[in-house]
Amino acid sequence: MRCAGIDIGSRTVKLAVLENGKLVFSRKSVTSHNPLETAKDLLEGVSFDRITATGYGRHLIKGHFTCPVISEISAFVLGARFFSTPCVSVLDIGGQDTKAISLDSEGNLCKFEMNDRCAAGTGRFLEVMATVLGYTLEEFSSAALSAKRAEKINSMCTVFAESEVVSLTSQGAKRNEVALGIHKAIVSRSVSLLKRVAPTEGEIFFAGGVALNDCVRILLEKEMGRPVFVPPDPQIVGAIGAAMSDSEAA
Numbered sequence: 649m650r651c652a653g654i655d656i657g658s659r660t661v662k663l664a665v666l667e668n669g670k671l672v673f674s675r676k677s678v679t680s681h682n683p684l685e686t687a688k689d690l691l692e693g694v695s696f697d698r699i700t701a702t703g704y705g706r707h708l709i710k711g712h713f714t715c716p717v718i719s720e721i722s723a724f725v726l727g728a729r730f731f732s733t734p735c736v737s738v739l740d741i742g743g744q745d746t747k748a749i750s751l752d753s754e755g756n757l758c759k760f761e762m763n764d765r766c767a768a769g770t771g772r773f774l775e776v777m778a779t780v781l782g783y784t785l786e787e788f789s790s791a792a793l794s795a796k797r798a799e800k801i802n803s804m805c806t807v808f809a810e811s812e813v814v815s816l817t818s819q820g821a822k823r824n825e826v827a828l829g830i831h832k833a834i835v836s837r838s839v840s841l842l843k844r845v846a847p848t849e850g851e852i853f854f855a856g857g858v859a860l861n862d863c864v865r866i867l868l869e870k871e872m873g874r875p876v877f878v879p880p881d882p883q884i885v886g887a888i889g890a891a892m893s894d895s896e897a898a
Contacts, residue, residue, distance in 0.1 A: 652696035653890025655723065656683050656705025659743025659771055659857065663690045664887035671730075674884050684708055700894040702886050718893050720886055721749060721760050727889030728853040729755040733877050736850035739842055739868070740885070741834075741858035743771040748841040761845050768804035769837040771857045776806055777830045780813050781823050785861070789831075791824040792863040798828035804837060828863070835867040842872065852876045855885040 650672070655662040661683060665673040673694065680686045683705045691699075700716050701709035702723040710717045720740075724747065728738045738749040746769060749760040763769070778788035799821050803809045809830070816826050842852070852874055858864055859882035869876045879885060 649698070650696040651891045651894040652691075652694065652699040653723070653887040653892070653894065654687055654690070654699060654701050654703075654709060655720075655884070655886035655890060656687060656701065656703035656709060657742055657886070658704055658745070660883060661686045661690055661703075661705075662884045662887040663687075663694065664884050664891050665694060665696055666888070666891045671888065674881065674887070676883060679705075684712060698894045700890040702890040716894070718890055721747065721757065721762070722893065723886040723889030724749060724855060725751065725755070725757045725889065726892040727855065727885035727887075730885075730888050730892055731853070731877075731879050733853060734851055735853035735877060737842060737846035738853045738855065739838060740856040741770055741838060741854075741864070742856040746770060746838060746841060748838070748845050750846045759845050761841055763837075763841060768806065768809075769834045773804070773806055773809070773834070774830075774858060774861065776810060777813060777827075780810050781817070781827055783823075783827065788827055789861045789863040792827040792831045793866070795822070795824040795828040797825055798832050799826045801826075801829045801833040804833055809833075831861075831863045831867055834858075835864060835871055838864075838868065839871045850874065854878045855882045857883050859883075 650667045652665045660676050661679050662676040677686050702718050702720055706717040724740050736751050740747040746763045750758040752758050778785050799816055854876050859878045
């Protein structure tokens with residue numbers, strides 16, 4: 649049985665195919681102005697018996713493929729379980745939102761909180777701040793890690809933070825120190841969300857595009873005082889979870 653999961657996110661569309669419980673195929677693409685067409689392109693030439701959709705565009709896919717859907721929270725719980733790590737907390741920082749989830753000892757959902765009211769502290773926020781400072785995303789993380797001190801960033805609103813960053817650099821602040829300040833602000837926001845729902849011990853499973861940022865991961869581990877596990881491809885965790893839901897239903 650080949651079960652596919654597709655995660656229609658705000659920034660990327662992700663596809664994962666499981667066969668007999670093992671990941672056999674995955675791919676992803678930037679979400680266009682037409683997420684349905686992006687999804688169709690991802691699915692072209694891919695064989696599967698069943699498919700389940702998740703993400704903000706899941707109902708769009710459901711209407712076209714007549715497939716079941718699951719919430720992003722459920723998908724990430726299942727996706728974390730797929731990697732068989734002893735995690736009790738899941739943090740997903742995606743393109744436009746952040747999710748903090750706590751699990752019981754068997755990997756089942758206990759509670760969660762989600763920040764989806766604005767893009768503060770998300771992948772989109774990082775993209776904007778990197779651009780303002782003249783870095784690529786890869787350079788942004790490395791630059792922050794090279795700083796010996798951090799400039800304090802007071803606002804997490806993308807518009808106000810951009811003005812604050814411009815003001816700091818115009819006053820002579822070092823770019824890498826501003827970069828570290830931005831990363832610290834993002835982690836502080838994420839830690840606050842995690843602490844409201846997650847246990848105080850145990851491994852944290854870190855998913856979403858921002859999990860690819862080494863500086864965020866390192867600071868998160870330091871602030872929480874707990875190990876942080878990042879899967880090989882943290883962006884497809886939701887798609888894997890969607891595929892697992894179909895696999896378990898089969």
